[in-house]
Amino acid sequence: MIIHGFNKTTLLDYPGKLACSVFTGNCNFRCVFCQNASLVLEPENEPVISDREVLDIIEKRKNILQGVCISGGEPTLDPGLRDFIIKVREIGLPVKLDTNGYMPDVLEGLLRDGLLDMVAMDIKSDLEGYAEIAGLDHFDRERVQKSVDIIINSGVEYEFRTTVVKEYFTEKTAVGIGEWLNGAKALYLQAFRDSDDVMVQGLHGYDSEDLLRFRDILRRYIEKVEIRGTDAG
Numbered sequence: 001m002i003i004h005g006f007n008k009t010t011l012l013d014y015p016g017k018l019a020c021s022v023f024t025g026n027c028n029f030r031c032v033f034c035q036n037a038s039l040v041l042e043p044e045n046e047p048v049i050s051d052r053e054v055l056d057i058i059e060k061r062k063n064i065l066q067g068v069c070i071s072g073g074e075p076t077l078d079p080g081l082r083d084f085i086i087k088v089r090e091i092g093l094p095v096k097l098d099t100n101g102y103m104p105d106v107l108e109g110l111l112r113d114g115l116l117d118m119v120a121m122d123i124k125s126d127l128e129g130y131a132e133i134a135g136l137d138h139f140d141r142e143r144v145q146k147s148v149d150i151i152i153n154s155g156v157e158y159e160f161r162t163t164v165v166k167e168y169f170t171e172k173t174a175v176g177i178g179e180w181l182n183g184a185k186a187l188y189l190q191a192f193r194d195s196d197d198v199m200v201q202g203l204h205g206y207d208s209e210d211l212l213r214f215r216d217i218l219r220r221y222i223e224k225v226e227i228r229g230t231d232a233g
């Protein structure tokens with residue numbers, strides 16, 4: 001697997017666990033609010049850390065770590081993903097996969113073979129706004145729908161998460177996502193944070209009050225809806 005980033009310790013990326021995070025490059029989306037634009041657009045210009053080196057560090061820290069989060073970019077595009085996960089599991093640590101859900105067959109295979117302990121899937125928007133936010137000319141909604149269904153029915157711990165950007169998210173978006181994911185277990189609303197590496201410059205986040213309003217709308221449909229990245233609770 002081609003690894004472009006490695007965070008040896010995090011309490012943020014794997015809920016309830018002291019974990020390390022591994023970041024792959026490349027993506028099949030071009031989300032307007034992507035925080036890792038350089039990793040997505042020009043992975044060849046990003047530093048590479050050998051997976052052997054990363055696995056050695058994980059092995060050495062296995063008594064401290066409680067899990068490994070694999071994120072990106074989009075990890076399901078990397079042909080080495082499965083082997084890497086198998087090696088992490090041989091070390092004895094659970095694996096969480098972050099994905100945009102656009103490679104449902106890869107996801108299905110990993111879940112079917114019991115290789116994942118948790119999945120976090122981005123929900124970019126309601127289905128109507130998906131193509132625009134994901135930056136795709138041709139968006140195949142069936143692929144995202146398939147991943148949602150696979151995850152909900154997998155029996156594995158999961159969460160959906162949505163980055164909330166003022167220019168693209170309204171109450172209508174919240175209702176659309178709620179109706180779509182009705183009955184799902186958990187959705188996290190992530191406050192948008194601007195930076196120099198965001199795909200489209202000039203976007204804005206909502207304040208806490210607005211995020212709470214969206215949270216309350218979504219709670220009509222989804223068991224657990226929480227906000228991340230702000231003081232709002």
Ligand code: SF4
Nearest residue numbers: 027029031034073100
């Ligand atoms: S935010 Fe979008 S473009 Fe960026 S890595 Fe995630 S899915 Fe890919």
